[in-house]
Amino acid sequence: MANRSLVSSLVRSAALWAVPALLIAAIILTLVYRNTIYRSFDDPLESAVTALIASVEVDEEGQLRLTREPLDPRYQRALSGRYWLIGQDEGEGPLSIFVASRSLYGESVSIPETALSDLNAKAGEFIRSPVLGPDENEPLRALARQVVLPGMDDPVIVLAAADRRPASRSISQFAVIALGLLIIMTVGLMTAMWMQVRVGLRPLFALTDRVTDVREGREAQVDGDYPPEIEPLAQELNSLISHNKNIVERARTHVGNLAHALKTPIAVLQNEARLKDDTPSEIVNRQTEIMASQVDHHLRRARAAARGQSIGVTAPVDEVIDSLVRTLPRIYRDKELEIVRRGEAGLIFRGAKRDLEEMVGNLMDNAAKWTGSRVIVNTELLSSEVDMKITIEDDGPGLSEKDYAEALKRGARLDEATPGSGLGLSIVDDLCTAYKGQVTLGKSDIGGLKVSLTLPRVRPNV
């Protein structure tokens, strides 16, 4: 319930009242129409009954006689669907008919019991009732009245009836049309409602898109004009984003300051201790060595912990690789370093620039350190659309397969012979993991180690 779409719940609640309301409207309309139809249906019957009562007489022999018959020619034509009769209810069986229209053709109509008892109960009043006609029991609608004629003891029933099928047909036709129209109206109303909600919520959808842009690194802030209801939300989001950035940035700065603050004293202590050969110097030497590696290790952990957290930070991959391609030959001046750059251009890393620099920098540095002369840096898109792959390979001695796992382990130093070397792979692995990426080691086609980084990238807006 809590997570139902805003659009569907708005449309649904609109439907909740609109559908019954329209249904009731359809029913009422049909009923009103039906009454109108029956009234105009009953009018001629009523005047026929009134005319019959006015013109009936009882002669001396006690026979009923009409001074004037109703004029409608349909009363003359046999089984025309329009009839009249004057008869008497004898309690059992059909009415005994005194006089009837010629159209009845000597037959009678069958009046339901309820109508007869109504007639008895409400003498003198018009009673309306469906009756069955002489022509294969066709459905008729009758208007009857029980009256006492002067010169007769028992009351007689004066009745006029007409085929009600045309009227019924007309009513059901009307009902179908009314219902059809109202269904169309309902659908139209719902569609309009849905569109209105979509349009009304458009700024909200736009906001969602902008937040996605920020999340995926296409934008740094939630941009755009929003209606006053949403504007505060957009502003809050922006300040949240910059707050987050500040926190991460501040954490980095603190960490950097701490590094700077600790490393110089350690360097001083180490230099001082190395000058002498006595026991205290040895201890200081050993302990400062531990301090240095501890500081290094924990600073790297702290830096790594701050990653992957800041939202909306991106870095152009080309720029980072280019700057390293520029810098490394200056560090390895004594080598004829040839760095080949291949692959996809224009990729954008979704994360902090300095983190990408650390990863690619350490890997390229390793490659440059171990290579004979050639280092290849390749970038490629991955089919997942949100990832990219940066591969760095060299033509140095490489690693044996059993060393791969060891190399990625924290603090492992595979080659103690090259001073201060350590492959730096554990740092890369830490960082890469923080970005939910992956480091893969393998053998390069040109002979040495091949390291592949899978990292998140910014998917360009399509």
Add this chain to the structure above:
Amino acid sequence: MRILVVEDDQDLSRQLHQALKDTGYAVDVAADGEEGHFLGDTEPYDAVILDLGLPLIDGVSILQKWRADGKTFPVIILTARDQWSEKVAGFDAGADDYLTKPFHTEELLARLRALIRRASGHTTDMIELGDLTVDNRSARAFVSGAPIKLTSHEFRLLSYMASHQGRVISRTELVEHIYDQDFDRDSNTIEVFVGRLRRKIGTDRIETVRGLGYRLVDPEDSKA
């Protein structure tokens, strides 16, 4: 060879000063960015050791200013900042090498030697001129394989002249490169040092070019 150390930590700066002096360099020390920049701008150093986090002006800015002013001396950045972004920024500003703290003094010295060597166009720490050998690594000199006893000033003089062999070097240039700024400079003392050096390595190895200065030569070459 004259080195400038720009480092704000007093102890580290003192240690560097001592280690460099022991290796045979003339050393000037600046404790803040402004002084460092000024010294680099006005004195002809053979190499500079530069910290990044400095009071008044930061290291990268100093380096950029020097390079913009056409200073070409090799600069090695010595810093606790070990991130690649900082390394890249340092090299882009014109650094020639980058060493992170904590460091081994020997490594710093080795890199410094390599920088100076490269700047003067030599490929090894051993400079040879006929049967004269100058070993910048151990700060010693040999004639026909036999070591010569030299004072630190004498060695500096020989080392500088060996690095720029064949070229006439003025007295002023020698003064600027073998004394630190606190030394009482008197170009006459150069003559004294040159005299002593001649006695130790052979008179004909140092030519006097009247009115211009001195030149270190291989006597066998000039005979031929």
